[in-house]
Amino acid sequence: MHSLLVPVIAVDGPSASGKGTVAQRVAAALGFHYLDSGALYRLAALAAARAGVPWDDENGVANVAQTLDVKFDGEHILLCDSEVSTAIRTESIGVGASKVAALPQVRAALLERQRAFAQVPGLVADGRDMGSVVFPQAPLKVFLTASAGVRAERRYKQLLARGEEADLTAITADLHARDERDRARSVAPLKQLPDAHLLDTSAMDIEAAVQQILGWWQAANRR
Ligand SMILES: Nc1ncnc2c1ncn2[C@@H]1O[C@H](COP(=O)(O)OP(=O)(O)OP(=O)(O)O)[C@@H](O)[C@H]1O
Numbered sequence: 001m002h003s004l005l006v007p008v009i010a011v012d013g014p015s016a017s018g019k020g021t022v023a024q025r026v027a028a029a030l031g032f033h034y035l036d037s038g039a040l041y042r043l044a045a046l047a048a049a050r051a052g053v054p055w056d057d058e059n060g061v062a063n064v065a066q067t068l069d070v071k072f073d074g075e076h077i078l079l080c081d082s083e084v085s086t087a088i089r090t091e092s093i094g095v096g097a098s099k100v101a102a103l104p105q106v107r108a109a110l111l112e113r114q115r116a117f118a119q120v121p122g123l124v125a126d127g128r129d130m131g132s133v134v135f136p137q138a139p140l141k142v143f144l145t146a147s148a149g150v151r152a153e154r155r156y157k158q159l160l161a162r163g164e165e166a167d168l169t170a171i172t173a174d175l176h177a178r179d180e181r182d183r184a185r186s187v188a189p190l191k192q193l194p195d196a197h198l199l200d201t202s203a204m205d206i207e208a209a210v211q212q213i214l215g216w217w218q219a220a221n222r223r
């Protein structure tokens with residue numbers, strides 16, 4: 001089936017809003033594939049750093065992004081056959097990802113790689129521009145968000161649970177800076193689309209968020 005005909009649920013939203021957690025559970029419930037598009041920007045930032053390419057070198061990072069040797073294998077992410085699933089989740093690589101993601105050539109270099117994830121029976125894709133640029137034809141678009149305070153608290157607890165050091169003040173400042181960069185950039189900025197359902201989980205648990213998206217999906221397919 002042509003990838004344009006594969007059903008896609010696009011889940012966009014700011015950092016630490018719960019996109020990855022919720023999108024993966026929705027994908028599992030429907031038996032759909034899952035795309036963590038942020039991981040690709042993180043991989044581009046990590047691969048560039050390892051190759052000595054500065055994050056503001058647009059041509060250089062785009063070349064790295066175009067030629068990324070990456071494999072997704074369940075929880076494992078391999079870059080040039082070495083495990084990087086933890087290395088791409090550091091705060092420093094998150095900042096780098098947000099910087100390289102503002103470069104138009106880098107976004108262009110990753111576009112077809114993201115679209116290739118659209119395979120039968122369907123795809124749940126999370127990121128910042130899933131509904132606006134990568135899968136504008138998606139029959140269901142969700143803008144998943146939560147207040148900055150709630151998101152910072154969740155990220156803080158997530159890092160502690162992983163056994164990492166965490167400083168709530170620094171996390172809050174980083175979230176604000178990343179939100180600002182992701183919303184203000186000229187290409188594919190993070191924004192709520194007019195045809196996206198707003199899901200504010202500030203006072204909602206993970207299961208309720210998953211059920212809400214599954215409900216919207218059922219409703220969209222009854223039409
Ligand atoms: N509705 C919710 N209620 C409570 N905790 C939540 C909720 N949604 C997500 N979380 C928790 O918040 C943390 C951040 O979630 P997650 O990593 O999925 O966010 P994200 O939007 O994918 O982040 P990023 O964009 O930075 O990759 C996780 O520990 C997750 O379990």
Ligand SMILES: Nc1ccn([C@H]2C[C@H](O)[C@@H](COP(=O)(O)O)O2)c(=O)n1
Binds near residue numbers: 097
């Ligand atoms: N579709 C996407 C996905 C991610 N980004 C950028 C913005 C984020 O700051 C960075 C890391 O993403 P995360 O893993 O935190 O979801 O990548 C983007 O611009 N477009």
